[in-house]
Amino acid sequence: MKNIIRLFMLSLITVMFFMGCEDPVKTKADFQQNYVLNSVIRGDTSFQVATVLKNYDVPGLDPNVNTQSQFIEGSIIRLWYKDTVYFMRDSLVFDPVVHRYDDPYKFYYIDGFRPDAGSYIEIEALLPNGKRLSSSTRLPERINFSEDSDYLIPPENRKTVTIRWKTERNGLMFLPRLTLRYNQIVGGVEVAKTVIVPAQFLNRNGVTDPYYPQASKETGIVYEFSAIDKVLQDISAEDENKGNFEIIHLYLEIATFDENLTSYYSSTNNIVNEYSIRLDELDVTNIDGGLGIFCSYIKNGVVIYFDELYIKKYGYKLGTN
Amino acid sequence: MPKYFLLFLLLSSGVIFAQPTGKIRGKITDKNTGEILAYGNVFIEELKKGTSSDQNGYFIFTGIPSGKTYTLHVSYVSYESKSLKAQVLPNKITQIDFELEPVQIEMQTIEKVGEKIIRENETDIGLQRITVRELEMMPKGVETDIFRSLQYMPGVRTTGDVSARYYVRGGGSDQNLVLLNNTTVYNPFHALGMFSVIDPEIINNLEFYKGGFTAEFGSRLSSVLKIITKDGNKNSFSGKASSSYLSGKLLLQGPIPGGSFILSGRKSYANEILKKFLNNKRAPFDFHDLSFKVNYADADFIPGAKFEVHGFLSNDKLLNDDPLKEDFGWTNNLVGFKWFHVYDSPLFSEFDVSLSRFSGEVIPNLSTTNPKENVVNDISLRSEFTYIFDSKDEINTGIHIKSINTKLFQLNQRGVPTDINNTAANLALFFKYKFLRYKQVGLDLGMRYNLAGLNKNGSGFPEPRISATYRLNDNIAIKGAWGIYQQEMTTLTNENEVISLFEPWVITPDYLSPSRSIHYIIGLQTRFFETISFDIEGYIKKTQNLPDLNRDKIYSTDPDLVAGRGDAYGWEFLLKYQDDPLNISAAYTLSWAYKEINDWVYYPKYDSRHAVNLSLEYNIGSGWIASAIWLYNTGIPFTQILGYYDKMYLTNIYNQGLGGTYYQPYSILANINGGRLPEYHRLDLSLSKKFIFGPLKIDIDFSILNVYDRKNIFYYERDTGEIVNMLPFLPTATVQVEI
Amino acid sequence: MVTNWEQIKFLEFLHSMLSNNKYFYVFALLIILVFLTACEKELSNTPPEKPADKGRLIVSSYPAGAGIYLNEKKSGYFTPDSMTWLNEGTYKLVLRKDYYKDTALYIEMPKDGKVEVFVDYLKNPRMYGTIECTSTPPGAEILVDDSSTGIITPARVTGIRPGIRKITFKKQGFWNTSLRYNVYSSTITTADFALDDTSKWVTYTTLNSGIPTDEITCVTTDKNSHVWAGSESLGLIYYDWKEWKIFNKDNSPLPSNYVLTLKYDYFGKLWIGTDEGIAIYDNGSWEILNSANTGMPIDYVSSIDVDSTGNALVGTKSGLVRLYNGRWILLNSSNSKLPATWVAKVKFQPNRNLWASVVKTCLASFNSIKWSTYGLPDPDDLGGSWKEIPPNVWKEIIAIDFLKSGEGFFGASVERSIFVLLYENGAWKTVLSLGDNTVNNIFCSEDNYVWIGTQKGLLRYKKNVSPTISFDPKSSGLKSYYITGVTEAPNKVMWISTHRGGLTKYKRFN
The missing domain is CATH 2.60.40.1120 (Carboxypeptidase-like, regulatory domain)
Structure with missing residues (x-):
């Protein structure tokens, strides 16, 4: 019995000793200034932008308490393309939406710079303090749509619409987008309209949600025919007069990412899984001397036509362009 | 090989010329169940000679002066000691088997006769032997778990309460060999590595080497856990049911003609408790495991032979039932056949054939998770012989053949695929000679040789191993071990994942050499008083070609792994006080572990400088047992934050304006594992009561984990700064009913 | 056996040494070992980032506007400009300007230093x-x-x-x-x-130019105003206003080096008449016509004319041959009134008749229906109409050419006196009397001048214009009196070939 008391005492003392004490953690190493360059070169436009930022620290562990944007103005950004050096202009202030910062986003931009597919571009940003950030990218080549794709709706198997394509470079990511183009007479005026078609509609807990295709390395995309069907039905949901609708065609666009964007997109848009916990998320960057990303993508598309009989089933007209 | 065998035979026979001698051999079993009792002490009173039973329950004395009758005394923890007389005839083996009766629940005495003599020249540094009785006495927590039990030992680390994954003396978790009835288990975990797949109920005994393991073990660098499961009750049928917060269990066993069987299954039925482990995240786990073993030993069929067929199946599923969420599944399937043979001479042989298959996959459905798949198929053949000379020396030799196929498909964080399908075979020979003839000295000289390696650079690699004991006097012995070890398989995971669902195994690709390490171990064992023992062990472990995930893999042709180096050393101090009804053990570990990858030296995440394990067990009587365990270790390393930056996210590639991006804070990491979490400590209490209720034997256990609700930091979310703690104050109970 | 015992003895000795109640020494030793091995290794560490150097490079050049390349990389800047934030070290600076050679310099940039570079292109x-x-x-x-x-x-x-x-x-x-x-x-x-000379007269002789010979038999020009001339023994001479070239039997399919006549036709083909047949040169390709592959009675060609439809007349030493609709026809007494003797000159009258003069016999014309002959006595031989011109007036007609309007000029020798006759609307009229001078050829230029090449110089006659001008070595750039050919190129430059006086260029509009 004595021993039990002793044991109890010992436990109690130990418990008292450690109860409630919580040690501070030095979660942060000494702050070091880093710089960030971001630029996504687009092969489908001649307007290119870049951003330059710096890192920051906040008291505590929640970085969202920072309300100051960390964009840096006054950098000299040069692009090397073919035999020419292009300069990006300084700080176009652009604020399309209200961000969480007190001040707006600041972009560097160049107008009239539209690099060719497959071309090589280098970038260097010279920051006002002399810091240099540099990188390079090679635009993807245009994809070639395969002949064994479904370019006519309804498709032969009446279940799925499959479009395949071929590429020159392996390991790139593609982001498809399918748009339905149609004209609708609204108040006597014909209005050109578009609607994005999901790959399928998911039925989750009684709620039907559209599911749009994600970027992937697959060189093909499958749309469920029922999704196209549903979109065609839904456009006239609020207009009894089906004759007001003239369906033109579907347009499938594929954005092809270069290697850098593929890596970046994979790391920022893919989760490992819901349960794994990792403390050293890979921060994909290809900027020498700093963080951020310099990458590129191009887009090309293909038209998918409708069979007239199929369109007439809905009471719509089949239009041409 | 036979040549050398003969030579040793001659050598050893020379010593015993003087006097005609005989041998005594026997087996220790439980009287009620017929279950073998490993590591029991056997002592010949007249000669003051002792030995202990092996994992098969056998003991043998050689070189006993013949023509006399001796008194053999057998003692075993929580069994009643027994003495029998045996007459020894010249050049004959006297067989004498012991059937021990378990003591009553009320009075669990520990009596170990002749312990000092038995252990005097044992070359067992780094080895821990655990019997099922000892296992049962450990605090159960949510569920008794052998891997968690290992973590109470000095030199064994974990990185969090949540994980059953363990790290031995600065080695990675994939450097631990887990053998279930001599068959390798590749992923012995349930539910995110929170629990081990092996139900303690089916374990008869286990051996755990923290290092310096001898030549019969290969293919891993750090540790060996050798689990032998129960044979099943040879005398009567019995069933056992139990339940915990997590799972329900059922165990059936009974006799068959010429042998017995045992069948045990577990099934998870609730995972509410898992929320405590997962920071209140719901994880719809569903797991089960099934184990069986059938043995047959009929003297009329083949005298001296014992045949076993054993199997083990475990299956885990995590089904989210949501097309936008990923699903997981992984299984371990093992089946094996064993033929154990005792010959008319002091020769034992073992022959095993086994298959082990692990498969795991991540099915992304429509989520953005990357798909993954891993399959390991392992077919093994094992043949081993042990011969014991009259001089007490032992010779042990064998051949191990393994054919392994690994398949892996996965995408890394950059979305770059790894697609491996590799089949290879390993053929290893081993030979060892144990000098046990001198009282003060024990020497185990061994050599393992890989005739063919799984990795092409692993062929023709010798692994010499030595372990030795020198006893200074009755109270103090110096022990040491040295050895070279090779490992040809690795898991392809990021070791910095706190919880990892997917730890795929692959054969070390041929562009790397297999990882190799050298162990240097020195130790001191003292026992100045019968009740107190004090041991010190120091170790150095140097590892080369340590594979690590290549984080710079950008193209699918880039290597998945890069080679690094590992360095670990430390000291372990263990003080034990055993005096009924009180058992106290206190361990202190001082250790260092380093990894060097791409010329970058850092602490691996399981490096902790100081660790203290205190355990106290009190047998109150009347079936009540109370125990307390207090664990302490200095903080494990983690990677600090250097600062934050607003990372660009691409929301809509198709947006033609500037709005296709947004910026969100992202943390910049400082040097890998450059910081230290605060120290970890935790007190667990448990109280159990055994009682008999009619025909039922009932065992109730109450445990409280983290009694003083210490907020041990598990990790902190870098994006939100939220600190996630390990297990909180958690009272649990389990009930076990046996018919 | 022995070894075993010795081993045991040694071990016993070792044992007694150590176990002599001195195990605490062992302890002490272990403790020391603990402290010896218990050392921290050095970890890797990212060194803090250094601030950028403030090196400044100012580059200017004369002339300015050179592209600046630093370390083999185009900077995008042009002189004069400056580059800042350069780190300490050596830089390769290259200035690149159109038309100029690249200028490369190695620059040693001190830490936070300022380096000015001025490149004066023109000093190098x-x-x-x-x-x-x-x-x-x-x-x-x-x-x-x-x-x-x-x-x-x-x-x-x-x-x-x-x-x-x-x-x-x-x-x-x-x-x-x-x-x-x-x-x-x-x-x-x-x-x-x-260079285009400004003089009216230039004579190319072997003395002052690359012309291979001074003995020129005939001359014509092509549509490029390049000059083709025949020589007596060296073949065909070509002049493209830069250099002289020669085509002869050795370097071309030309059948003979004695070129008698040249005709550059409407199709750009050059017909070369030699004593061994005709060679047709067409932009590098050759065709040979002779008695073997045509209706030509003999290979000796004295005169060639080709009309705008491709029909040709070839006068040979033994008769007249006509290429008509791709067929060769030998004209003789059976199908014409022509004797098979030496035909001196053939000519198509613009849009009208074809004309041929037969040496010492007659002048004949064919109006695509019937043949008419003029001239010589011996009516028995030829018959036909003699009415217009007294038959005894001339001996032979050597040269013929027509104005665009169709009026023809004929060089005729009558009783050792030479006249130039005008044939107009079926009537003959003497326009010039040249005494004993011999007319070698007549050329009518676009402006209706009639150029008469004689053995005593070149005469220029125009109807109703007087006086008739005479060109000879004394009054012009000609180097010889003996004119063998006259022509005018499309560029309005006249070319006159002479015997032993080379080729003379006459820019009469200069």
Whole structure:
């Protein structure tokens, strides 16, 4: 019995000793200034932008308490393309939406710079303090749509619409987008309209949600025919007069990412899984001397036509362009 | 090989010329169940000679002066000691088997006769032997778990309460060999590595080497856990049911003609408790495991032979039932056949054939998770012989053949695929000679040789191993071990994942050499008083070609792994006080572990400088047992934050304006594992009561984990700064009913 | 056996040494070991980032506007400009300017230093360009950007500033000629002009030009105004206003080196009549016509004419041959009234008849229906109409040509006196009386002048215009009295071939 008391005492003392004490953690190493360059070169436009930022620290562990944007103005950004050096202009202030910062986003931009597919571009940003950030990218080549794709709706198997394509470079990511183009007479005026078609509609807990295709390395995309069907039905949901609708065609666009964007997109848009916990998320960057990303993508598309009989089933007209 | 065998035979026979001698051999079993009792002490009173039973329950004395009758005394923890007389005839083996009766629940005495003599020249540094009785006495927590039990030992680390994954003396978790009835288990975990797949109920005994393991073990660098499961009750049928917060269990066993069987299954039925482990995240786990073993030993069929067929199946599923969420599944399937043979001479042989298959996959459905798949198929053949000379020396030799196929498909964080399908075979020979003839000295000289390696650079690699004991006097012995070890398989995971669902195994690709390490171990064992023992062990472990995930893999042709180096050393101090009804053990570990990858030296995440394990067990009587365990270790390393930056996210590639991006804070990491979490400590209490209720034997256990609700930091979310703690104050109970 | 015992003895000895109640020494030793091995290793550490150096490079050049390349990379900047935030170290600076040679410099940038670079392109002699100036003929003065260099062609003009330069050649008697050239540093540019002379008369002889011989039998020009001439023994001579070329039996399919007559037809083909047949030269390809593959009675060709439909008349030493709708027809007494003797001259009258003169016999014309003959006595032989001209008036007609309007001029010899006759609307009329001078040929130029090549010079006659002008070595640039041929090129330059006096160019509109 004595021993039990002793044991109890010992436990109690130990418990008292450690109860409630919580040690501070030095979660942060000494702050070091880093710089960030971001630029996504687009092969489908001649307007290119870049951003330059710096890192920051906040008291505590929640970085969202920072309300100051960390964009840096006054950098000299040069692009090397073919035999020419292009300069990006300084700080176009652009604020399309209200961000969480007190001040707006600041972009560097160049107008009239539209690099060719497959071309090589280098970038260097010279920051006002002399810091240099540099990188390079090679635009993807245009994809070639395969002949064994479904370019006519309804498709032969009446279940799925499959479009395949071929590429020159392996390991790139593609982001498809399918748009339905149609004209609708609204108040006597014909209005050109578009609607994005999901790959399928998911039925989750009684709620039907559209599911749009994600970027992937697959060189093909499958749309469920029922999704196209549903979109065609839904456009006239609020207009009894089906004759007001003239369906033109579907347009499938594929954005092809270069290697850098593929890596970046994979790391920022893919989760490992819901349960794994990792403390050293890979921060994909290809900027020498700093963080951020310099990458590129191009887009090309293909038209998918409708069979007239199929369109007439809905009471719509089949239009041409 | 036979040549050398003969030579040793001659050598050893020379010593015993003087006097005609005989041998005594026997087996220790439980009287009620017929279950073998490993590591029991056997002592010949007249000669003051002792030995202990092996994992098969056998003991043998050689070189006993013949023509006399001796008194053999057998003692075993929580069994009643027994003495029998045996007459020894010249050049004959006297067989004498012991059937021990378990003591009553009320009075669990520990009596170990002749312990000092038995252990005097044992070359067992780094080895821990655990019997099922000892296992049962450990605090159960949510569920008794052998891997968690290992973590109470000095030199064994974990990185969090949540994980059953363990790290031995600065080695990675994939450097631990887990053998279930001599068959390798590749992923012995349930539910995110929170629990081990092996139900303690089916374990008869286990051996755990923290290092310096001898030549019969290969293919891993750090540790060996050798689990032998129960044979099943040879005398009567019995069933056992139990339940915990997590799972329900059922165990059936009974006799068959010429042998017995045992069948045990577990099934998870609730995972509410898992929320405590997962920071209140719901994880719809569903797991089960099934184990069986059938043995047959009929003297009329083949005298001296014992045949076993054993199997083990475990299956885990995590089904989210949501097309936008990923699903997981992984299984371990093992089946094996064993033929154990005792010959008319002091020769034992073992022959095993086994298959082990692990498969795991991540099915992304429509989520953005990357798909993954891993399959390991392992077919093994094992043949081993042990011969014991009259001089007490032992010779042990064998051949191990393994054919392994690994398949892996996965995408890394950059979305770059790894697609491996590799089949290879390993053929290893081993030979060892144990000098046990001198009282003060024990020497185990061994050599393992890989005739063919799984990795092409692993062929023709010798692994010499030595372990030795020198006893200074009755109270103090110096022990040491040295050895070279090779490992040809690795898991392809990021070791910095706190919880990892997917730890795929692959054969070390041929562009790397297999990882190799050298162990240097020195130790001191003292026992100045019968009740107190004090041991010190120091170790150095140097590892080369340590594979690590290549984080710079950008193209699918880039290597998945890069080679690094590992360095670990430390000291372990263990003080034990055993005096009924009180058992106290206190361990202190001082250790260092380093990894060097791409010329970058850092602490691996399981490096902790100081660790203290205190355990106290009190047998109150009347079936009540109370125990307390207090664990302490200095903080494990983690990677600090250097600062934050607003990372660009691409929301809509198709947006033609500037709005296709947004910026969100992202943390910049400082040097890998450059910081230290605060120290970890935790007190667990448990109280159990055994009682008999009619025909039922009932065992109730109450445990409280983290009694003083210490907020041990598990990790902190870098994006939100939220600190996630390990297990909180958690009272649990389990009930076990046996018919 | 022995070894075993010795081993045991040794072990016992070792044992007694250590176990002599001195295990605490062992303890002490272990403790020391613990402290010895218990050391921290050094971890890797990212060194803190250093601030950028403030090196500054200012680059200017004369002339300005050179592209600046730093360490083999185009900077995008042009002189004069500066580059900042350069780290300490060595830089390779290259200035690149159009037309100029790249200038490479190695620059040692001190820490936070300032380096100024000025490149004067014009101080470096290697920056200048060279023009290799040649002219035809040589001896022209060279002007660069309208300023005189005082250098005469052929010459190599050095020290020229790179860029687009205007080079002018100036030579007495020739028109000034200029062209713009890209001049690059350390590079030789070639300026080669054929100068256009300003003089009316130039005679090319073996003495002053590359003409291979002075004995020229005939001359004609092609649509490029290049000159083709026949020689007595060296074959066909070609002059493209730059150099003289010769086609003969050795270097071409030309059947003979004795060229008697030339005709450049409407299709760009040059018909070359020799004593061994006809060669047709068509832009590099050759065709040979002779008695073997045509209706020609003999290979000796004295005169050729081709009309705009491709029909041809070939006068040979033994009769007249006509190529009509692709068929060769020998004209003789059975199908014409022509004897198979030497036909001196053949000619198509514009849109009318075809004419042929038969040596010492008659003049014949064919109006695509019937043949008419004029002239010689011996009516028994030929018969036909003699009415217009007294038969005894002339002996032979040597030269024939027609004005565009159709009026024909005929060189006739009558009783050792030579006349030029005009045939107009079916009537004959003597327009010039030349005494004993012999008419070799007659050429009617576009402006209705009649050029009469004689053995005593060149005469120019125009109806209703007087006086008739005579050109000879005394009054013109001709080097010989004996004129063998006259023609006018599309560029309005006249070419006169002479016997032993070479070829004479006459720019009568200069």
